[in-house]
Amino acid sequence: MKVIEGGIxxxxxxxxxxxxxxxxxxxxxxxxxVYSKEPCVVAGTFTSNIVKAAPVKWDMDIVENSPxxxxxxxxxxxxxxxxxxxxxxxxxKTAEVAAKILGIPEKAVxxxxxxxxxxxxxxxxIEEGIKKLASAKSEDKEAGTDASKAxxxxxxxxxxxxxSLEIKGVTVTLGAMSKGSGMIHPNMCTMLGYVTTDAxxxxxxLTGLLKEDVKDTYNMISVDGDTSTNDTLLxxxxxxxxxxEIKEGTPEYEEFKEALHFINETQAKRLAGDGEGxxxxxxxxxxxxxxxxxxxxxxxxxxxxSLTKAAxxxxxxxxxxxxxxxxxxxxxxxxxxxxxxxxxSSASMLIYKDxxxxxxxxxxxxxxxxxxxxxxxxxxKLGNESATAWGCDLTYDxxxxxxxxxx
Amino acid sequence: MKVIEGGIxxxxxxxxxxxxxxxxxxxxxxxxxVYSKEPCVVAGTFTSNIVKAAPVKWDMDIVENSPxxxxxxxxxxxxxxxxxxxxxxxxxKTAEVAAKILGIPEKAVxxxxxxxxxxxxxxxxIEEGIKKLASAKSEDKEAGTDASKAxxxxxxxxxxxxxSLEIKGVTVTLGAMSKGSGMIHPNMCTMLGYVTTDAxxxxxxLTGLLKEDVKDTYNMISVDGDTSTNDTLLxxxxxxxxxxEIKEGTPEYEEFKEALHFINETQAKRLAGDGEGxxxxxxxxxxxxxxxxxxxxxxxxxxxxSLTKAAxxxxxxxxxxxxxxxxxxxxxxxxxxxxxxxxxSSASMLIYKDxxxxxxxxxxxxxxxxxxxxxxxxxxKLGNESATAWGCDLTYDxxxxxxxxxx
Numbered sequence: 001m002k003v004i005e006g007g008i009x010x011x012x013x014x015x016x017x018x019x020x021x022x023x024x025x026x027x028x029x030x031x032x033x034v035y036s037k038e039p040c041v042v043a044g045t046f047t048s049n050i051v052k053a054a055p056v057k058w059d060m061d062i063v064e065n066s067p068x069x070x071x072x073x074x075x076x077x078x079x080x081x082x083x084x085x086x087x088x089x090x091x092x093k094t095a096e097v098a099a100k101i102l103g104i105p106e107k108a109v110x111x112x113x114x115x116x117x118x119x120x121x122x123x124x125x126i127e128e129g130i131k132k133l134a135s136a137k138s139e140d141k142e143a144g145t146d147a148s149k150a151x152x153x154x155x156x157x158x159x160x161x162x163x164s165l166e167i168k169g170v171t172v173t174l175g176a177m178s179k180g181s182g183m184i185h186p187n188m189c190t191m192l193g194y195v196t197t198d199a200x201x202x203x204x205x206l207t208g209l210l211k212e213d214v215k216d217t218y219n220m221i222s223v224d225g226d227t228s229t230n231d232t233l234l235x236x237x238x239x240x241x242x243x244x245e246i247k248e249g250t251p252e253y254e255e256f257k258e259a260l261h262f263i264n265e266t267q268a269k270r271l272a273g274d275g276e277g278x279x280x281x282x283x284x285x286x287x288x289x290x291x292x293x294x295x296x297x298x299x300x301x302x303x304x305x306s307l308t309k310a311a312x313x314x315x316x317x318x319x320x321x322x323x324x325x326x327x328x329x330x331x332x333x334x335x336x337x338x339x340x341x342x343x344x345s346s347a348s349m350l351i352y353k354d355x356x357x358x359x360x361x362x363x364x365x366x367x368x369x370x371x372x373x374x375x376x377x378x379x380x381k382l383g384n385e386s387a388t389a390w391g392c393d394l395t396y397d398x399x400x401x402x403x404x405x406x407x
Numbered sequence: 408m409k410v411i412e413g414g415i416x417x418x419x420x421x422x423x424x425x426x427x428x429x430x431x432x433x434x435x436x437x438x439x440x441v442y443s444k445e446p447c448v449v450a451g452t453f454t455s456n457i458v459k460a461a462p463v464k465w466d467m468d469i470v471e472n473s474p475x476x477x478x479x480x481x482x483x484x485x486x487x488x489x490x491x492x493x494x495x496x497x498x499x500k501t502a503e504v505a506a507k508i509l510g511i512p513e514k515a516v517x518x519x520x521x522x523x524x525x526x527x528x529x530x531x532x533i534e535e536g537i538k539k540l541a542s543a544k545s546e547d548k549e550a551g552t553d554a555s556k557a558x559x560x561x562x563x564x565x566x567x568x569x570x571s572l573e574i575k576g577v578t579v580t581l582g583a584m585s586k587g588s589g590m591i592h593p594n595m596c597t598m599l600g601y602v603t604t605d606a607x608x609x610x611x612x613l614t615g616l617l618k619e620d621v622k623d624t625y626n627m628i629s630v631d632g633d634t635s636t637n638d639t640l641l642x643x644x645x646x647x648x649x650x651x652e653i654k655e656g657t658p659e660y661e662e663f664k665e666a667l668h669f670i671n672e673t674q675a676k677r678l679a680g681d682g683e684g685x686x687x688x689x690x691x692x693x694x695x696x697x698x699x700x701x702x703x704x705x706x707x708x709x710x711x712x713s714l715t716k717a718a719x720x721x722x723x724x725x726x727x728x729x730x731x732x733x734x735x736x737x738x739x740x741x742x743x744x745x746x747x748x749x750x751x752s753s754a755s756m757l758i759y760k761d762x763x764x765x766x767x768x769x770x771x772x773x774x775x776x777x778x779x780x781x782x783x784x785x786x787x788k789l790g791n792e793s794a795t796a797w798g799c800d801l802t803y804d805x806x807x808x809x810x811x812x813x814x
Contacts, residue, residue, distance in 0.1 A: 032443055051734030051742045082730050084762035085744065118728020118764045183731065224713040225632065226728070227735035278598055297633065306631040306713070307809055314810025320524020321633070323489050326591065327458030328634035335458045355491035357525045397801050402714055403721025 001259045007160025009144040011198035013037040013240040016143045017136035018150030021129030023122060024077025024115060029150035031126075032074045032177075033133035034036030034194055035102065039068035040236040041203040042110070042142040043210040044314050045218075047231035053079045055111040056232055058095070066107045072194060073098050074112035074120070074129060074151050076179075081229040082118040090121045097127050101134045110193050114153055114179065114230055122398065148177035148304070148386035151192055154401055155181045159270045165259050166208030167252045170243040172199040176263045180271030182402060184223035185304075191271070195263055199256060200239035201246040208248070208259065209257055210235055217264035220389040222304050223275030224398070253289060255290060267268030272303075272390035273373070282312055283300035284322075284376045287386040294331035297389035301329030302376060313393040316366035317342065319351045334378040343375040409665045414567025416551040417582035418605035420572050420647040423550045424543035425557030428536030430529060431484025431522060436557035438533075439481045439584075440540035441485045441601055442509065446475035446644040448610040449517070449735070450617040452625075460805040461487045461494030462518040463639055465502070469509040473514045476643060480505050480537060481519035482528070483559050483586075487811060488636040489525040491635030508541045519599050521560055521586065521637055555584035558599055559807055562588045566677045572666050576661045577650040581672045587678030591630035591807060592711075598678070600625065600640040606663060607646035608653040616664055617642055627703065627796040628710050630682030631805070642667070679710075679797035680780070684804030687781035689719055690782045691729075694793040697742055701738035702794035707737030709783060710798030719781050724749065724772035725759045731785060740756040740787040750782040751775035 007017040014036050018029040044063040046056050062069055073094055080087045096111040102109075113121070137143065148160040162175040164224060178193040210233070246256050273281030284302040289295035301307055305325035311318040321338060329337065336355035340346050342365055349365055350358050368374065374393075418421040421443050425436040425757055447448075451470040453463050469476055487494045502516040510517075520528070545548065555567040569582040585600040617640070625640060653663050654714065682690030691709040696702035709715055718725040726747060731790035734742065743762035749756050749772055756772055757765050 049734035049742065051730050079727070080635075082727050082742070082759070082763055086763070092614055116725070117731060118725075118759075183728075185735075226712055226714045228732060229727075229731050305633055307633045307803075310806050310809030313806065316810065318523070318525075319675065320486070320636075321590075322487050323458050324456060324524060324633060324636050327456035327636060328592075333457065335489070335609060352489070352525075354491055356493070394806055394809075396806050398713075399717055399720065399803050399806060402717030403723065 001165040004162050004163040004164050005139045006175060007033055007052050007144040007148050008194055008196055009139055010162035010174045011173040013198060013238050014196045015137040015139050016147040017133050017138065019129060019136055019147030021124055021125050023075050029146060030076045031133060032150035034072040034147060034196060035137050036070050036236060038238045038240060040238045041206055042234060042236050043203065043207040044234045045214050046209060047228055049227050049229050050401035051081065051229045053113060054083060054091050054228040055113045056230060058091040059110050059232060061108055062110055068108060069110050070104045070108040071098060071102055072110040072112060072177065074192065075126060076151055076153050077115040078113060078119045078121050079117045079230050080113040080121050081116045082137045083120060084187065090123060093123055094126055097130050101130060102321040106135045110234060112232055114192050117229060140296065151177065151179045153179065153181055153213050154276050155179050155274055157274055158176050159267055161263055161266055162263060163259050165255050167243040167255065170241055170242045172243050173197065174259055174263055176267055178267040178271060180274060181205055182224060182276035183226040183228040184271060184275060185227045191228050191231055193267060194250035195235040197237045198241035199246060200236050200241065200243050201237050205246060205248055206235055207239055209260055209345040213261050213264050221268045221272040222391050223272065225304050269390050270308040272392055276401045277395040278392030279395055280393045281310055281373045282391045282393060283363065283388060284371065284379045285386065285388045286380060288379050288381050288383060289385045290332060290383040291402045292385045294386060295385045296370050297329045297331035298326050298378060299387045299389035301325045303389045306394055307392065309394035313395050315366045315369040317362055319357060319371060323352065333382060337381055337406040339379040341377040342368045344371050345376055408570050408572040409663065411569050411571050413548045413569040414551040415582045415584040415603055416442055416553050416600055417569035418580040418603050420605060420645050421582065421603045422544040422546055423554040424540050424545065425458065425553030426536060426539040426543055427664065428532050430482050430532055435576060436553060437483045438536040438540060439503045439557040440552035441479040441554060441603065442543050442544050443477050443643060443645045444647045445647060447478050447645045448613055449476040449641060449643050449702050450610065451641045452612040454635055456634050457489065458636045460520060460637040461490060461498050461784060462520045465498040466517050466639060468515055469514055475515060476517050477511045477515040478505060478509055479517040479641065481599065482533060482715060483558055483560050484522040485526045485528050486522045486524045486637050487520040487528050488529060493527065497530055498716050500530055501533055504537050505575055508538060517641060519639055520671050524636060538741045551796055554775060557800045558584065558586045560586065560588055561683050562586050563680055564681055566674055568665050568670055568673055570669060572662050574650040574662065576588045577648055579648045579650050580604065581670055581716050582668055583674055585674040586680060587681060589631060589683035590633040590635040591628065591682060592632045592634045593676060598635050598638055600674060602642040604644045605648035606644050606653055606757065607650050608644050612653060612655055613642055620668050620671050624640045624675040627707065628675045628679040629798050632711055637670050637757055645753065676797050679799055682799035684802040685799030686802055687800045689798045689800060690780065690795060692795045693785045693787060695786050695788050695790060697739060697790040699792045699794060702792045703787060704736045704738035705796045706796035714769060715800055716798065718803035719776055722773045722776040724769055725777060726764060730759065730772065738810045740789060743787055743798055746786040748784040750784055751778050
């Protein structure tokens with residue numbers, strides 16, 4: 001597997017575009033399309049929030065019941081959540097317009113929305129946007145980048161990625177784009193994440209792979225503990241690479257799995273590191289836990305702790321807050337028999353062991369906390385299970401962005 | 408029951424004091440004592456955090472195993488948590504010194520600490536502080552106020568309260584002091600809360616009452632989702648009022664229960680409203696839930712949501728965030744059949760019903776969100792159970808305080 005240039009339209013047969021449709025923002029791209037020349041099998045995971053946005057309900061139906069999908073239409077600025085029956089009608093209209101112009105069935109059009117909850121979509125602009133997208137869509141790398149920019153809300157950078165791998169001499173490619181920022185505490189998957197591939201793979205196999213992989217990737221990040229109403233992660237596979245079908249239990253399956261995991265983990269970490277107002281990515285790795293479940297609880301508790309996040313923002317080696325977060329995680333461990341390390345790009349410091357702090361240098365510890373990636377390693381010495389979670393620091397800008405967001 | 412002047416030393420036979428001991432802060436009172444002339448039965452609830460501070464372990468042992476308690480010694484600035492064996496030795500020494508000077512058994516001395524985790528207590532100053540406290544302790548109202556000020560950390564106001572009630576013609580009094588601010592998400596009780604009473608009541612009855620009451624009071628508040636290592640709530644009853652013993656199943660029991668609940672709810676709300684950096688108290692009341700458990704989950708999810716808290720700070724009527732928090736609470740409800748109201752001191756506005764926002768005035772809603780107490784009422788129309796939770800807004804100052812706290 002190797003990382004290649006490009007993003008969502010890197011795999012064969014995929015086109016993309018991002019255009020200005022004036023949904024909410026001015027002078028920026030705010031609608032995107034991903035289109036496959038051939039029908040795709042599609043796998044998806046969605047928010048576990050009881051309050052599901054209309055496009056989430058729409059996509060869930062397609063993933064479950066449609067024989068294939070062929071396009072994704074995304075708008076930013078308005079989430080189309082908390083919009084009742086009218087919200088579903090917007091999805092129906094969007095699919096109708098896109099299907100007609102693209103010459104595909106309505107139930108092959110997936111829809112994504114992100115932005116303010118409760119506002120109504122301006123359907124006239126959405127319709128104009130779809131027309132622009134249909135004529136702008138292309139295989140060019142720039143068009144994929146445009147799409148990844150068009151799905152941003154308070155994200156500060158676009159997030160695209162592509163990898164290729166050889167499957168029995170045939171090159172298979174995966175591409176991805178995601179957006180995150182606030183209301184990020186995925187509990188199935190993230191705000192909006194899209195992966196394309198030209199691999200030939202069945203819907204069942206792809207779905208199984210995706211559902212397993214999100215548990216260790218998108219479900220292990222948090223910006224603010226708020227699980228969105230719009231979380232959607234979709235993988236579309238059009239089979240145009242011409243590989244022999246990928247089947248479970250083969251070496252090719254493992255290679256494809258590794259590539260998909262790399263895509264999902266990288267994109268998830270990017271969402272965490274670019275959380276609203278964030279200065280730093282926080283990683284917490286827990287090793288030697290008694291169960292995988294407990295390793296995850298411990299790691300996630302640390303990266304969700306507001307006090308730990310604020311201490312990282314202040315470059316303050318206040319390890320007591322990490323210990324405290326481990327302690328209320330609900331997972332088993334012995335605070336008198338565990339070790340906590342701070343790790344940076346070129347150093348690892350033992351901070352806590354045998355029930356109390358070590359004689360570490362505050363100055364050196366503060367330096368590690370000033371890096372763009374702050375890493376905590378927790379060894380609980382109980383078994384062989386490990387897990388990693390990712391979050392970001394809590395800053396003035398998080399408060400500023402979210403006190404002002406709608407205005 | 409009526410609210411009276413005074414606080415922790417309002418009941419008969421209780422003395423208190425607060426003194427400057429120079430534990431961490433300069434030029435402010437940072438050690439407190441509560442002392443009863445007669446032995447007290449004591450009930451307590453403590454943090455559910457696996458990482459328990461040394462004084463929490465010390466107090467748990469006394470509450471469980473000692474026949475009585477007679478004094479509480481509290482210091483602020485240093486939490487004496489994450490301090491290993493040395494931390495327990497500090498408790499032993501504190502009790503030894505206090506017991507000797509007060510002429511009571513060591514195992515009648517309860518201890519409370521709050522502040523930075525991991526730092527060591529300066530035992531020489533603690534010892535000097537205890538001597539000062541022993542000579543300063545008094546029944547004067549000012550001495551009780553001094554004690555309530557001495558236990559503050561980043562609290563902006565001291566929190567004391569007293570009530571009296573008649574039990575078969577005998578006046579019984581309850582007094583209280585509490586401190587909160589950050590790392591407040593009690594999961595047994597709050598950071599530090601003390602209640603005294605001169606009522607005659609058995610340890611079993613008092614313990615039963617307390618354990619039930621914290622579920623609806625201290626366990627329903629949150630400042631930042633972080634459950635402290637030091638949470639302690641103690642009730643001391645010395646019986647000096649001379650009432651007939653309060654027994655379960657009597658009208659007097661109900662009256663005493665009501666008084667204790669009033670004390671706990673009022674103090675808990677004060678902690679929430681004075682959360683670190685907070686401008687406003689946020690109350691969320693959920694009515695007509697199918698179960699009490701679900702009502703609590705829904706109410707607590709809203710007051711814990713960082714995005715909702717930031718929106719209150721910005722006076723932004725972004726109800727989608729409340730809907731979102733209800734949705735990921737884990738409790739059952741139908742987003743298409745519920746109502747959300749914003750309530751202020753003189754108005755109540757229906758904001759959301761039948762799956763979408765109402766035609767409310769943004770300006771009026773923003774006004775309600777500018778009050779010092781912001782109230783959300785959620786009617787989920789499923790049953791007869793209700794619950795209320797309290798939190799505070801998320802402000803720049805919360806981040807500032809917690810990025811700087813140790814320095």
